[in-house]
Amino acid sequence: MKIGIYGYGNLGRGVECAVTSAPDMELVDVFTRRAPESVKTLTGAKVYHVSEALNFRSEIDVMIICGGSATDLPEMTPELARHFNVVDSFDTHAKIPEHLKRVDDSAREGGNLALISGGWDPGLFSIARVYSSAFLPSGKDYTFWGKGISQGHSDAIRRLPGVVDARQYTIPIEEAISAVRAGDSPELTTAEKHRRLCYVVAEEGADRAEIERKIKTMPNYFSDYETTVEFISREELLSEHGGMPHGGAVIRNGRTGLSGESSHTVELNIRLDSNPEFTGSVLVAAARAVGRMRARGATGAITMLDVAPADLSELDRLTLISKML
Amino acid sequence: MKIGIYGYGNLGRGVECAVTSAPDMELVDVFTRRAPESVKTLTGAKVYHVSEALNFRSEIDVMIICGGSATDLPEMTPELARHFNVVDSFDTHAKIPEHLKRVDDSAREGGNLALISGGWDPGLFSIARVYSSAFLPSGKDYTFWGKGISQGHSDAIRRLPGVVDARQYTIPIEEAISAVRAGDSPELTTAEKHRRLCYVVAEEGADRAEIERKIKTMPNYFSDYETTVEFISREELLSEHGGMPHGGAVIRNGRTGLSGESSHTVELNIRLDSNPEFTGSVLVAAARAVGRMRARGATGAITMLDVAPADLSELDRLTLISKML
Numbered sequence: 001m002k003i004g005i006y007g008y009g010n011l012g013r014g015v016e017c018a019v020t021s022a023p024d025m026e027l028v029d030v031f032t033r034r035a036p037e038s039v040k041t042l043t044g045a046k047v048y049h050v051s052e053a054l055n056f057r058s059e060i061d062v063m064i065i066c067g068g069s070a071t072d073l074p075e076m077t078p079e080l081a082r083h084f085n086v087v088d089s090f091d092t093h094a095k096i097p098e099h100l101k102r103v104d105d106s107a108r109e110g111g112n113l114a115l116i117s118g119g120w121d122p123g124l125f126s127i128a129r130v131y132s133s134a135f136l137p138s139g140k141d142y143t144f145w146g147k148g149i150s151q152g153h154s155d156a157i158r159r160l161p162g163v164v165d166a167r168q169y170t171i172p173i174e175e176a177i178s179a180v181r182a183g184d185s186p187e188l189t190t191a192e193k194h195r196r197l198c199y200v201v202a203e204e205g206a207d208r209a210e211i212e213r214k215i216k217t218m219p220n221y222f223s224d225y226e227t228t229v230e231f232i233s234r235e236e237l238l239s240e241h242g243g244m245p246h247g248g249a250v251i252r253n254g255r256t257g258l259s260g261e262s263s264h265t266v267e268l269n270i271r272l273d274s275n276p277e278f279t280g281s282v283l284v285a286a287a288r289a290v291g292r293m294r295a296r297g298a299t300g301a302i303t304m305l306d307v308a309p310a311d312l313s314e315l316d317r318l319t320l321i322s323k324m325l
Numbered sequence: 326m327k328i329g330i331y332g333y334g335n336l337g338r339g340v341e342c343a344v345t346s347a348p349d350m351e352l353v354d355v356f357t358r359r360a361p362e363s364v365k366t367l368t369g370a371k372v373y374h375v376s377e378a379l380n381f382r383s384e385i386d387v388m389i390i391c392g393g394s395a396t397d398l399p400e401m402t403p404e405l406a407r408h409f410n411v412v413d414s415f416d417t418h419a420k421i422p423e424h425l426k427r428v429d430d431s432a433r434e435g436g437n438l439a440l441i442s443g444g445w446d447p448g449l450f451s452i453a454r455v456y457s458s459a460f461l462p463s464g465k466d467y468t469f470w471g472k473g474i475s476q477g478h479s480d481a482i483r484r485l486p487g488v489v490d491a492r493q494y495t496i497p498i499e500e501a502i503s504a505v506r507a508g509d510s511p512e513l514t515t516a517e518k519h520r521r522l523c524y525v526v527a528e529e530g531a532d533r534a535e536i537e538r539k540i541k542t543m544p545n546y547f548s549d550y551e552t553t554v555e556f557i558s559r560e561e562l563l564s565e566h567g568g569m570p571h572g573g574a575v576i577r578n579g580r581t582g583l584s585g586e587s588s589h590t591v592e593l594n595i596r597l598d599s600n601p602e603f604t605g606s607v608l609v610a611a612a613r614a615v616g617r618m619r620a621r622g623a624t625g626a627i628t629m630l631d632v633a634p635a636d637l638s639e640l641d642r643l644t645l646i647s648k649m650l
């Protein structure tokens with residue numbers, strides 16, 4: 001299966017690494033909006049300008065689109081799905097139905113198959129929510145995120161006057177997780193499930209108390225949360241907080257029995273050293289499924305909820321059945 | 326969707342309870358090998374003798390077969406798949422490929438769809454192994470079972486002279502789970518991952534030391550394990566150990582990055598008050614998928630690895646996408 005990568009940032013590099021672990025796949029081309037000669041890939045894969053992508057229609061089986069959800073993917077995915085089988089990681093939850101519709105229209109027009117919103121949330125976590133609610137229909141589920149870096153919250157801090165750089169960790173509150181794991185089904189807001197830890201590099205002479213106040217009172221982002229602000233040096237930020245770890249858990253408690261007398265808990269828990277590398281790895285498995293499902297005749301837009309687990313695996317069906325079932 | 330239950334023991338009752346939680350399903354008939362008039366169902370569903378099942382072909386959309394894997398299912402499932410869409414929970418791992426082939430042949434002959442080996446292991450745990458290995462191809466996974474009652478081990482103890490009754494709990498060893506969760510990838514045998522705790526009711530005057538010695542030295546079942554034997558009264562056995570709890574975890578550690586520099590852990594963990602009720606609930610969701618996939622034209626034998634998550638859910642696709650993705 002021949003793979004193209006459209007957009008070459010952290011996620012594009014994660015996809016590139018993941019393709020090297022897939023014996024049934026080959027990375028043929030990378031497309032960038034920058035000057036191609038200025039981009040050096042990790043594996044030496046060839047780089048072209050995005051404007052040339054359509055010339056490669058015949059040699060790419062699935063294009064993995066590695067753009068941002070805010071402005072890139074709403075344009076890129078419908079446009080590219082007209083010409084390629086594609087996978088994206090669109091993660092603006094509220095806008096997914098609209099994105100799905102637009103991508104579905106253009107993929108059908110082009111006779112292609114497009115998988116949107118791949119990754120871990122949406123993606124693996126969505127899958128966990130669907131399985132656990134299908135198996136425990138009388139119940140309640142909880143999603144916890146972290147410990148991990150939130151890009152949006154880090155950016156919000158960086159925009160404050162006097163701030164040179166910042167990293168914000170979203171951290172699940174251990175007592176909330178424990179209560180849910182114990183089978184309780186409390187009503188918890190996002191703020192009651194998570195706290196926020198901010199590492200900030202301030203300009204010399206900046207008013208740190210004022211920066212801390214501005215962060216802690218920032219509506220939507222921080223004001224509803226237990227927020228901790230720590231000022232550190234630029235060197236410490238880079239050496240101690242330069243990675244992109246993330247993780248989280250989906251926990252569902254449910255009841256069975258004629259009158260709900262038995263209680264059950266199903267939990268999916270992930271711990272990731274590198275968010276973009278794991279997300280890239282999920283997108284590569286999704287691309288495999290897209291190639292297979294397209295070969296069986298499927299077109300239009302799908303999500304990971306529409307993909308059978310076996311289609312994601314490099315192993316053939318009988319090996320899966322004898323080794324993993 | 327109209328459901329039949331073939332075999333009415335603990336699992337059959339679990340399925341019966343689960344159907345009451347499914348707004349899109351109706352339990353129409355229960356079939357038993359006992360005298361039908363001697364069987365009273367939990368919900369008042371009608372009971373017929375198994376010999377009458379074929380008369381109900383036109384009114385049952387999916388038959389859920391609730392027999393044992395040792396001798397019932399190898400006969401029942403191929404036979405019934407000729408006449409009905411079916412679901413079973415065949416769990417003799419080594420014989421699954423052979424069972425799949427036989428069921429596939431007869432289901433195709435009858436133009437039906439059969440899902441075999443539904444439940445949690447095989448079933449939900451198999452799904453977890455496939456997803457996590459597809460997303461982390463360079464890695465290693467571990468399955469832990471328990472804390473829960475093992476029927477086979479309890480039976481083995483009951484067969485010893487001087488034993489009135491017994492319950493055996495399989496318990497995962499916490500240190501092994503912690504090592505795996507921490508991202509280590511040790512080589513561990515089943516015996517290094519689990520210990521065994523036996524509650525035994527002895528006949529009056531029986532040689533307890535001899536019973537304990539016989540249990541602890543029993544090959545395959547106990548001799549390789551750290552085994553604890555406790556003698557208790559019949560009353561305590563019934564009041565404290567009368568339930569059928571179970572659970573376990575599938576944990577995969579994997580590496581990504583060009584040279585495996587990032588480490589990740591994906592864990593599915595379940596805790597069940599009632600093994601047969603949860604298994605029954607999984608089989609009912611599987612029956613829903615079988616009904617839908619058959620309506621789209623599928624025939625033959627499949628497993629839960631061939632089923633897209635969305636097909637298991639009572640919710641329609643757009644609701645799933647807007648609420649769970």
